[in-house]
Amino acid sequence: MAYTIQRIEKPTDGQLGQAADLFYELMQNDRGAISISGGDRSLVRLQALTMLRACSLRGEYYTATNTDQELVGFAAWTPPGQDMFNSKEQRSIAFNDFMLRVSEEGKIYFATYLPRLSNFASDILGPNVKCFDDRIFTGPELEKANYTLSMENEMLGGFI
Template sequence: MSLVLMRTDLAVISICGGNRDLIGPMGCGMILATTLGGEIYAATVESGEIVGFAVWMPPGQDLLSIPEQWKLGWDDFWSKLSEEGKDWFTNMYSKEVTEFMNGIFGPTGKWDSWYLNLLMVHPKYQCQGIATKIVDMVHKKASPQGSMMAVSTSHPRNVPIYEALGFELWGNKIIPSPWGDWPCYVFMQDTRKVL
């Protein structure tokens, strides 16, 4: 499912150094890293097929922030990434996106929030409330502490989707990449508000 939804995403292509064959290892590395400190939510149909999922990091956790997370699959992805891809990810992507998000959230805002790293629903099952149910589950966990929920996306088609899920657009910026510049939209949701 993730390959279908990511193959044309310029942010994903850029993170993979322009090599679409690395999208699967990149996605697996992110999902496996989430098993250390994060939470994964899956939606299934009667047959047991996963038709949607979300990867969240709760307050106090950040995806790929510790070596143990990298060892679960990101190291494998990284070893296959071109030198140009590694250089761009380390020197451009990490710097640009971190500075942009810190300008919106403050230096600890992402760390202090429930951060949604991936949310995907198979195209065949979209518009059936799957994403809403997943976001609502995390909202219920986050609201007793008054935690914020945050997400970013690189595709304009996702902006109205996240707004419909109760997120507010807080900013956007174009991220330069040798494989095509792409927009980064950043959203927040105040869990003290009732959905």
């Protein structure tokens, strides 16, 4: 299948919504996705949209589209030493609203988890890592052909 990878400098909410839809399609029954949605499956899509919005502000956002310009994959990255919700701006565009919908148990999880994630990329992977891969997904038509690694190599210019 032919596809094109492109960096989207300022993605629209519609573009991020399409990526959140793809995430939900692929991950709606995934225990990890449900876990980071505060244990509430109905929040999986919103959780994805929250992270995509935050990454698009300070990091990089890429899409993979087929010849019909349909979204078949996406990736969102943050710079080393930062997480998706470092700034007030990142938290205000979606995270705060998301947290209003999360259960009390979910709020405890996030209060514990987010501080640990804050420096993960630089602490674990080292200071020379260009970006931390927060989210990378491909649709069913690409997943069996190892396009995820291909997308990473193209986006990072062979860095990995």
